[in-house]
Amino acid sequence: MTDFSELPYRPCAGIMLADTNGRVFVGQRLDAKTSRYPDAWQMPQGGIDKGEDSESAAIRELEEETGITARHIQIIARSAEEHLYDLPDELLGKIWKGKYRGQRQTWFLMRFTGEDKHVNIATDHAEFSDWKWADPSELPDMIVPFKRDLYRAILKEFGPLI
Template identity: 35%
Template structure:
């Protein structure tokens, strides 16, 4: 489903551990890293899509995480011209995303990037919260900055709660 402006609805997932580090995943067969993300199907709410993508991409279910926050509105990015498929209709010029900040409740071993029949990632690691901003592909950088800035106070509170016991 692409909106009238050419943007595909999508969810982005920032998965944090109890130390406030975030899961950073390597795209399969590429030297490109990103947060898990994926499209919203016609019959799904953004939250339903987020849980489906979380399971498909990193093997986690709703019981493995706690929703700490979600961005208030849609954050948009445009695809570079070379990536736009002009022969598809409707033409998708970019993505509009709702971002979810999740806290991992399960052990690291619960993460499984190779359980689906078409995995998106072939590696992952925990990194400091702001590290992805300097590493993500340039056309996604501003959306990452906006989402992370909006959600960072919620993560700080969640980490403080974890450390308080």
Template identity: 40%
Template sequence: MGKPYRKNVGMVVFNSRGEVLVGERLHFLGSWQFPQGGIDKDENPETASLRELYEEVGIDDGSIVSEYPEWIPYEFPENLPLNRHLQKYRGQLQKWYLIYWNGEASDCDLETHEREFESIQFIPIEKTLETVVPFKKDVYYKIVNYFGPLIQKYLEKEKMDS
């Protein structure tokens, strides 16, 4: 029996310009990713996504627009320097959420909890495929292809409603 996967949530936060929020990892400078974090024991994934979003970037008023229909796994590469608490896992099993939040990167607080990002910025969603670490690329392809059109739909509907 191999190592288990760690259950995790990922959050794609987008603004009214249709850009998405990515953070540059403290220990992997030059590599940008969506906020993500572990699910506590007995915690519902949706609750975990909002809690982690607040802990990582200080956003507490985003609204969940959609979720990816299935859990997506990825493996940790052999040579990845892992935190002690991650060493017992083979990788992560992620549930992804699309969250609308119309603030600016400068409104975020990276020190709410334990700091994970050096800096954050909003970029076009397609760009995330170039900036993410290679072992998460497959996950990001699925997320970008699924959430990209939903972001456009949401913003078009907002425009029509206003």
């Protein structure tokens, strides 16, 4: 059996995108229907490229996954610390070419200043098959189980600012 505890965490940026009504953007992953978690939704997130800072990565990932450009967002807050999560055993060694044990994420709370017509999940880097605005209190129950504590921590930090 391989010991994954020595593997590093993948650097990542996450985005809690809130609309002017206090709801949060969530997308359903393209692979959700064929995964163990077909009803899971998530907030946009993605890896930080070499030489890229977390804020730039967050803005890039948001556009790649949602089509929302920087002109339709305002950055409200950055998480006070990085948040870590470990992959469940069944995914260890199978995703990210087996190079990581999980992710270390810097999160950003952003305000969406555009209109729904500015959302386009059919991008060149599509990750979502569907999207919606959700009540923040619903977020931990919408995500895959191994990320629920992370979502609770983000919600606790950003909730008062939404």
